[in-house]
Structures are given as structure tokens and as C-alpha cells.
Amino acid sequence: xxxxxxxxxxxxxxxxxxxxxxxxxxxxxxxxxxxxxxxxxxxxxxxxxxxxxxxxxxxxxxxxxxxxxxxxxxxxxxxxxxxxxxxxxxxxxxxxxxxxxxxxxxxxxxxxxxxxxxxxxxxxxxxxxxxxxxxxxxxxxxxxxxxxxxxxxxxxxxxxxxxxxxxxxxxxxxxxxxxxxxxxxxxxxxxxxxxxxxxxxxxxxxxx
Numbered sequence: 001x002x003x004x005x006x007x008x009x010x011x012x013x014x015x016x017x018x019x020x021x022x023x024x025x026x027x028x029x030x031x032x033x034x035x036x037x038x039x040x041x042x043x044x045x046x047x048x049x050x051x052x053x054x055x056x057x058x059x060x061x062x063x064x065x066x067x068x069x070x071x072x073x074x075x076x077x078x079x080x081x082x083x084x085x086x087x088x089x090x091x092x093x094x095x096x097x098x099x100x101x102x103x104x105x106x107x108x109x110x111x112x113x114x115x116x117x118x119x120x121x122x123x124x125x126x127x128x129x130x131x132x133x134x135x136x137x138x139x140x141x142x143x144x145x146x147x148x149x150x151x152x153x154x155x156x157x158x159x160x161x162x163x164x165x166x167x168x169x170x171x172x173x174x175x176x177x178x179x180x181x182x183x184x185x186x187x188x189x190x191x192x193x194x195x196x197x198x199x200x201x202x203x204x205x206x207x208x
Contacts, residue, residue, distance in 0.1 A: 001025055003017045003126050004017075004126070010146065010147035010149070019119075022207075023208065027116070032113060036102065036110035040183060040185055042100040047093065049092045050093060052088065053091055059079035063075070064078055108206075118187065118193055125195070126197060127147075127195075127196060133163070135162065135165075137171065140167035151191035153174050153175075154192070155168075155175065155177070155193075155194045179199035179202040182203070
């Protein structure tokens with residue numbers, strides 16, 4: 001399939017990029033994409049929270065009130081999970097494992113489905129190169145404006161560019177990422193995706 005290459009003004013040029021149908025021509029698989037995104041987010045979670053059990057909370061072993069005659073439910077200790085300031089029945093632990101396994105074949109299929117949907121929705125644009133002369137935010141914003149982009153944008157490049165990284169890191173609506181580090185959450189989240197021709201070639205090699 002042929003994808004249009006944009007010029008520096010964000011208009012379609014006469015040049016086209018021969019993209020692989022195997023990567024950018026897949027059917028939309030919503031269930032697989034959902035599984036891919038949720039597993040990626042779960043794998044990024046850190047078990048940094050902790051709660052106390054009824055044995056760990058500070059409490060007295062004294063019976064709070066007598067067994068009968070008060071009209072209350074029976075209670076042995078104030079550390080009971082149903083009491084205020086009591087311990088948790090099933091507490092969160094620092095050693096919790098949120099990992100969700102996804103097979104490599106399913107991961108590749110999900111990524112290709114996302115990329116194909118980006119093409120169908122006209123959210124993926126291809127340019128020959130994306131560079132700035134100096135690490136200045138003003139230059140980066142000017143470059144984005146020249147392309148006619150008003151939404152939040154993900155820019156995929158083939159190799160690390162320090163000028164691009166430094167000039168874009170203060171802009172919350174833009175993210176510059178090497179193609180090999182492209183993740184499903186970013187691809188789904190950003191309204192517009194711009195990829196250089198070399199970055200597209202990397203994606204095709206990765207998910208071929």
C-alpha cells in the first residue's frame with residue numbers, strides 16, 4: 001500500500017512510501033488492542049502501597065464490651081476488619097505482582113492492528129525527516145505549526161536526537177520517541193502520529 005509523504009508545510013507531496021500490507025493493512029481487533037493496552041499498563045505498575053492486617057494494627061487484646069446484654073454484635077478485639085481503624089482482611093502488599101503476560105505473537109498482532117487503524121483514521125502522517133537546528137522549544141513549536149498540527153502529537157524517529165529531545169520535553173502535548181520504543185498506550189492516546197520514513201521502516205522490520 002502507498003502512503004503519502006507530507007512536505008515541510010504539512011501538505012501531501014508527490015512522493016509516496018511503499019508500506020507493507022502485513023503491518024499497516026490489518027483488520028481492527030478491538031479485543032486484542034484492549035488486552036494489549038491493559039497488559040502494558042499493568043506491567044508498568046509498581047507495588048508501592050501497603051496496608052496492615054488485623055495482626056499488625058495497633059490495638060488492645062481486651063474485649064471492647066461484654067458478650068451479652070448490650071444489644072451490639074459480638075466483638076472480641078478492636079482490630080477486626082469491620083471496625084474503624086481495624087486491620088484489612090485482604091491488604092495490599094509491597095510484593096504484589098501486577099504482571100500480565102501477553103504472547104509475542106499477540107503483541108505483534110495488536111501493534112499491527114493499532115498501526116493499521118491509525119492509517120484508516122488518517123491519524124498517521126509520514127515525513128522524510130523531523131529535525132530542529134538547536135535545542136530550543138520555540139523551534140520545535142514552529143516546526144509543529146508549519147506542519148499544521150493543532151492536536152497532541154506523537155513523533156516517531158529512527159534514532160535518538162538530542163536537539164529534539166531537549167526542545168520537546170517541556171511540551172505536554174508532544175512526545176518524541178524512537179520507533180523501537182513505540183508503545184501501544186502512546187499510539188492510542190495521541191490524536192496525531194508523525195513518523196519519519198526511516199521510523200516506518202523500523203516498525204515494519206519489528207512487526208514483520
